Amino acid sequence: MTGELNAAIAPKTVCxxxxxxxxxxxxxxxxxxxxxxNGPSMRVRETDTGISSTFTHNDDTTAxxxxxxxxxxxxxxxxxxxxxxxxIIGAHGAKLNDTNSNFLLSVVRGVQPRDELExxxxxxxxxIHQATMMMARRLNHVTNIPQxxxxxxxxxxxxxxxxxQMQALKRYRTGGQQKVTxxxxxxxxxxxxxxxxxxxxx
Numbered sequence: 001m002t003g004e005l006n007a008a009i010a011p012k013t014v015c016x017x018x019x020x021x022x023x024x025x026x027x028x029x030x031x032x033x034x035x036x037x038n039g040p041s042m043r044v045r046e047t048d049t050g051i052s053s054t055f056t057h058n059d060d061t062t063a064x065x066x067x068x069x070x071x072x073x074x075x076x077x078x079x080x081x082x083x084x085x086x087x088i089i090g091a092h093g094a095k096l097n098d099t100n101s102n103f104l105l106s107v108v109r110g111v112q113p114r115d116e117l118e119x120x121x122x123x124x125x126x127x128i129h130q131a132t133m134m135m136a137r138r139l140n141h142v143t144n145i146p147q148x149x150x151x152x153x154x155x156x157x158x159x160x161x162x163x164x165q166m167q168a169l170k171r172y173r174t175g176g177q178q179k180v181t182x183x184x185x186x187x188x189x190x191x192x193x194x195x196x197x198x199x200x201x202x
Contacts, residue, residue, distance in 0.1 A: 038109050039066035044087040044096045051087045051096070070105070072113035082123060089127045104130070111169070118169065125165045132158040 040057040055063035068079050086108075090100030107126035113119040135158055139151040 036109070037066065039063060039070045039105075041098070041102045042067075042083065042105065043098050044083075044090075044101055046096055051084050053083050053087065067105075070109050070113075071119040072115045073119060075116070078116055078119075082119060085123060086126075089123070089130070100130070114173075117172065121165060121169055121172075125162060125169075128158055128162045128165065132162060 040055045040063050043054045043056070045052045045054075054060075055067075057063035057066075064076070064079065067083070068074060068076070071079055071082055073079055086104050087096055087101050090097050090102075090104050092100060104123065104126040107129065108119060108122040111118065111122035111125065113122050132155065135151060135155045139148065139155055142148040142151055
């Protein structure tokens with residue numbers, strides 16, 4: 001009887017723990033979204049005068065200010081230029097694509113640029129990521145060795161470029177300085193130890 005009772009209780013206990021864990025994860029997402037207050041998604045359309053952007057927000061001015069905050073800028077001309085570039089990069093063939101463009105904006109938001117230079121680098125990182133995924137898809141559909149070799153070379157170059165961009169962002173944010181923290185020091189007889197932070201040029 002005890003075994004049957006434990007067998008009946010165990011699934012309920014597991015479900016209760018899982019539900020609590022799920023609620024905690026949902027709360028983490030909600031708290032993060034509230035703290036960041038990201039700008040709205042955009043809709044892009046091609047007009048006779050160029051590319052037009054509208055936003056999923058009931059107030060256009062608020063939407064644009066939120067997007068400027070996402071881009072780390074206070075310059076409306078810079079924002080307009082970036083949004084136009086995002087729309088072009090996100091285009092599928094000759095057709096503008098809202099989903100691709102908004103994904104690229106999400107990449108920029110994930111980087112959380114602090115100024116225009118970081119915003120431009122974030123857009124480039126998003127573009128390289130898209131190109132990397134496209135090349136990975138092509139690699140999965142090659143039909144001969146030359147195609148495979150070409151796709152592998154391009155994929156490796158793109159992956160290395162993305163890593164280089166990550167390093168460039170890190171160097172820019174740290175001012176080119178690398179902090180080295182010494183956790184353990186052994187000093188032999190007659191030796192000396194330096195106590196403090198060691199700054200190393202990147």
